[in-house]
Every structure is written in C-alpha cells, then in structure tokens.
Amino acid sequence: MKLLFLLLPISAFLILVSNRISIALFYFFLNLIITGILYFLIKNPFFGLLIIFLYIGGILVLFVFLLPLLRIRNEIKEKGIKIFITFFVTYILIFISINLSKLFKLQRPEEFDLQRFSFILIKDYLGFELISVLLLIAIIGAFLLIKDEY
C-alpha cells in the first residue's frame, strides 16, 4: 500500500514533465486509478467507486472528448534549463514534504458504514439537495459562457 501511495506523486510529476496534452491526460488517468485503488485499500470502497465513476467516467471523458474539438497544437518542447529548474524545485518540495509529514500524526478512520453514511447524506445534512443546486448553477454558468458562439 505504501508503494502505491508513492506512485501518486510520481504520476503527478510525469504530468509536469510531459509536453503533450494527450500523454498528460494518460498520466492523469493513472493518477485517478491509483487514487481509486488507494480508497479501496484504506477500506473505504464507496469513496473509491465515487472517485472512479465521477473522475474517470465523467471528468476525464469530458476532457478526452473536448480536446480533439478544440484542435489545440502541442506545446513547444521545454528548454533544458526549465527542466533543470523543475527537478530542482521538486527536490526542494520533497524536502519540505518530508519535514511537514513529520509534524502530523495520522488518525486512522473507522471502518466505513454505508448505511450510516446514507442516512447522514439524505436525512441529516441535505447533501444531495445542496450538490444538485450547485451542479445546476454550474450548468447554467457553463451555458452562459459559451452561449454567444451559437
């Protein structure tokens, strides 16, 4: 499991050094798959499924369908000095992350109870209603942003 956790920053770093958007999207897909598996491993399968359905089924597919429509040209290859700076800053960030992670003590969650969570989501905190209103506002906003073109 710890090895899988280490794959998360590696896949994010691969996005950072990739020059083509299609390859970056593939690494993004890997990152999401790893995250989904990690949720299963920390005994939280509901959140894992939510991540896989929402991110890979929704957001990533939206990216993949939209990008060919836009006909974005590939980025020009980065110069050597920029790649050097990227590695150097990442090295500093690793140092900062190691020191920060020493400060926190992990509080492991209890085992996930889906029935209890469903009651919290529907009865106690009006989760679905709030999210549906938020998504409706987002849909109207997105429509208004692209409306003039059609």
Next chain:
Amino acid sequence: MNIEIFSVLLTFFISLLIILFKRSFVYFLISIEIAFNSLLLLFAINIGKKGFESSIFFVYILGIIAAETAIGLAILLNLVRQKESDNYDV
C-alpha cells in the same frame, strides 16, 4: 516520517508546480483536479475514529470539483475560440 502524508503533500505541491510551469489551460485544470484529489485523500485517511459524520464534506467537495470542471471547460472553449490557443498568457 509518514509515507501516506508525505506522498499526498508532495502530490499537492507538484500540482502547484504544474500551475507555475505550464502555460496551458488544460494543464491548469488537470493540476486543480490533482490538488483537490490529493487533499481529499488526505482528508479520507486522516478523518479519525470520531469524525465519520464529517465525511459528508467529501461528497460536497466532489460536487464542487464537478461544477468547477464544467465551468473550467467552458472557459477553455471560450479561450480557444477567442485566442486560438490554450495558453492563458497569450
């Protein structure tokens, strides 16, 4: 050192680096997703024994991420149509 917290924090920092070094709006959206994702994972592994009810915020934040992506892709569509590039510095 805790490997879980270390890798999640490093992922978050690298996503900030992507915003810093890449000029493409698509990379910008991807990095926001990764940042949200890593912080959600940190939240889920660090929620504690008594904090089960706070996992409702996980679902709220997922809703915010989905809404943000819809708006972001609409902005990207507008950007490409107006400037014929996904570079937001052009």
